[in-house]
Amino acid sequence: MIRQNKYIWLTIILVALLLPSPALAWSFSIIPPEIKIDNISPGQEAEFNFTIHNKDDINHTFILTTYAPEEPGRRLERTEFPDATWLSFPRQVEVQANSETKANVKVAIPAQQEWSSKNWEIWLSVTPQDKDFLVVNYYIRLLISTGEGGEGIEVGSHKVEGNSRIVLIMEVVILLLLGYSIYYFRRKEKSK
Numbered sequence: 001m002i003r004q005n006k007y008i009w010l011t012i013i014l015v016a017l018l019l020p021s022p023a024l025a026w027s028f029s030i031i032p033p034e035i036k037i038d039n040i041s042p043g044q045e046a047e048f049n050f051t052i053h054n055k056d057d058i059n060h061t062f063i064l065t066t067y068a069p070e071e072p073g074r075r076l077e078r079t080e081f082p083d084a085t086w087l088s089f090p091r092q093v094e095v096q097a098n099s100e101t102k103a104n105v106k107v108a109i110p111a112q113q114e115w116s117s118k119n120w121e122i123w124l125s126v127t128p129q130d131k132d133f134l135v136v137n138y139y140i141r142l143l144i145s146t147g148e149g150g151e152g153i154e155v156g157s158h159k160v161e162g163n164s165r166i167v168l169i170m171e172v173v174i175l176l177l178l179g180y181s182i183y184y185f186r187r188k189e190k191s192k
Helices: 003-018 164-191
Strands: 026-033 034-040 045-054 062-069 090-095 099-108 117-128 138-146 153-155 158-159
Touching: 026 062, 026 117, 026 138, 034 099, 045 090, 117 164
Parallel strands: 034 138
Antiparallel strands: 026 045, 045 099, 062 090, 062 117, 117 138, 153 158
């Protein structure tokens, strides 16, 4: 009897291994798996692309949604992204067979000062629309950090933030006045 049970279990295991599995292994990938946006100032936008690569022989439509990971799933010193509506992206992306498609994502942080100097994390979920079988979700980890706030301008390789513009303008005016004074007094000296 015990020997007969062993054969029954062995037969069940072999049948389970040899029959096609109801789980479909999706043949797609996402590049890059992580996007890092640093020093975006409140009131500004950042834009990036990611690629969905369909390795299957048929076309697939992918659904994009946001996902707020729990604290243990986030990177250290990252908090939950305050509002997923600050992200704009296509809700569906169709990818032809054996090809890839880029999806564009925009991040727009409101101009309020309360959003400056923050480190957030949110994920984009990419899921095949066809869910007849077991489906694996892919996630793109978005790490977003805001700067000090206010609109910044680039001066050479030096970034000048909001109120520092006044100081920069004053320095330029002082340098111009100093240069004109030197020119004026040298010219006056020569005329004597």
